[in-house]
Amino acid sequence: MPLSPATERRTTAARAKEPAANRMRLLAVLAVLTVLTRLPSFARTPWNPDEGFLATQARQLADGGVLYDTVVDRKPPFVPLLYRGAFAVFGDGSLWPVRVAAVVAVVVGAALAASLASRRWGERAGWTAGICYVFLSVGLKPEDTQAATFEVFMLPWTVAALWYAERARWLGAGLAVAGAVLSKQTGGAVLLPVLVLLWQYRAGWPAVLRVAAGAALPVVSAALAFDPGRFLYWIATGSGSYLSADGAGLKPLLRALAGVGLLTLAALPLVVALVRAVRSRRAGPRTAAESPARDPLHGTADLWVWLAASFGAATVGFQFFGHYFLQLVPPLAVLGAAALHGLTARAATASLAATAFLACAFVGWGFTASRAEVDHARRLADTVRSYTDRKDRVLLWGMHPEGYWLSERSPASRYLTAGFLTNFSGGRGEARVGERYAMDGAWPHFERELRRRPPELIVDDSRGKRYGVQQIPTLRRHLARHYEKVATIDGSSFYLRNRPDIPTSRAGHAPQAR
Incomplete structure (x- = not known):
């Protein structure tokens, strides 16, 4: 019908x-x-x-x-x-x-x-x-x-x-x-x-x-x-060493x-x-x-x-x-x-x-899932806050830049991880790691940053990795001249800047080193 x-x-x-x-x-x-x-x-x-x-x-x-x-x-x-x-x-x-x-x-x-x-x-x-x-x-x-x-x-x-x-x-x-x-x-x-x-x-x-x-x-x-x-440099041509799996x-x-x-x-x-x-x-x-x-x-x-x-x-x-x-x-x-x-x-x-x-x-x-890394990052951030004021700049030498955000402290360098300066990568391990494998021109720029606005605190968060500060000559010498080791937390070492105008260290305000 x-x-x-x-x-x-x-x-x-x-x-x-x-x-x-x-x-x-x-x-x-x-x-x-x-x-x-x-x-x-x-x-x-x-x-x-x-x-x-x-x-x-x-x-x-x-x-x-x-x-x-x-x-x-x-x-x-x-x-x-x-x-x-x-x-x-x-x-x-x-x-x-x-x-x-x-x-x-x-x-x-x-x-x-x-x-x-x-x-x-x-x-x-x-x-x-x-x-x-x-x-x-x-x-x-x-x-x-x-x-x-x-x-x-x-x-x-x-x-x-x-x-x-x-x-x-x-x-x-x-x-x-x-x-x-x-x-x-x-x-x-x-x-x-x-x-x-x-x-x-x-x-x-x-x-x-x-x-x-x-x-x-x-x-x-x-x-x-x-x-x-x-x-072009940052999204393409500057990553040659990073994209290599040699070794x-x-x-x-x-x-x-x-x-x-x-x-x-x-x-x-x-x-x-x-x-x-x-x-x-x-x-x-x-x-x-x-x-x-x-x-x-x-x-x-x-x-x-x-x-x-x-x-x-x-x-x-x-x-x-x-x-x-x-x-x-x-x-x-x-x-x-x-x-x-x-x-x-x-x-x-x-x-x-x-x-x-x-x-x-x-x-x-x-x-x-394990929260070990998150918990470590939070303890690191707490320690950074205890040694610094909100206006202070800090340098976290590691592969975990979340510490800057968690601690509410500004980075002292535009390089937020040590990977830019050492070629270290978690996906490739410790092959081709060191100053000579850094991105072109990175170390001169990094040294200028350290001189122009020295970080109040430097944290070696390498925890035994090959890019640790003791294996990086330029940074090791800089620490020896201008910084004092004040704490070790979860394997991360904290170095406070020597300040002649401040007679006492801030170490007394920090968590107990371990």
Whole structure:
């Protein structure tokens, strides 16, 4: 029986509202799951040295510092400026604003991943991809996943690049690539799958130019804003020694295996489904009904390129910090959704439930992870405050700049870790460590800083590492001439500046040395 015109209009309007309602339901579910999986991030501050570095940078910028001049790092400007903006609005005494921003970033990335999968394989695949994105985003060591650092804010840009490219919005794809690069250099790897889609669509040179313009203009604008020479040096050319694994032995390889192994464990049900789908595809269709259209991995060349490019970006430089492997999460989530789409509803549900169970285990790990380093940083900060006044500058010679933020003391140097001056890296160990491996021109600049505004307190926080002050001749001589050792706390040595105008030492106001 034909519908009346009024009934047909109401039916059409109701159908038009269904996709929007489904998207809102999915977004609500993703938001709830993201908050639940990231609850550990609010229970500990800071999670890793990167958070401490960014928080200290934000305070330096608020005090009039200039990025890539008096405030430096090897990273692009987006995340430091994000921290600076959050501190400007909510104050700099807590990291909860950037933790909330991290939740938003994960939700946005998951929603875009869901949209990618839904467009290709339908609504069920979209829900699977979004949920898997959230679950996999906590599938590494807690200090790598719960921290509000570079990769977390880079990933939504990488997914957005594919989202725009899939819809042939080439300028938007290029701008998203630029956003990824300005969050972290390795985000530029997403340009490869964008180019694959461009080639598959036979889009032509106008599209290539739009992608190139969108990707280049924001990066060039940032370079001009921060001085092109300094910008290029700090985010690219000045890190040659840091990106070398010479003499590091097996440590980088073991770290890489640990990172890949943990993420593989978190994604194990998806990986099993992917392997099964690939093997089935290689075997070929058994019947005429099993056409390529029924192949869950049909038309996924760009996603495989995305996964491979992300793996290459995570391993470049041979540092292999765990959080580097977060870059594999978006393509793995979307490919996993494709593989589960080829299973029966019962099998796909079981795989998704197993992935949820593994995510719960990683969240539990987050609540029970060792707090030894955080507790040490807080004791160090308490000791720094006991020896100094708020206006005093201090130098923390170590790899944990969170001490500056926790102690509320300004750094005496633009080099917030000893890594800039010795080439030490936790990801590579103690290979090629010493003054001669420092960044070009770093030591002359550092010595000028020490002469111009001497730190009131110097803390050797190396705790037996090869970059300790007793193994760094220039700093050792400076300490011998101008400083007096006053305490040792948890293996960290504290040196107070000799002040002829002050007859008594402040050591009596400090905690008992041990």
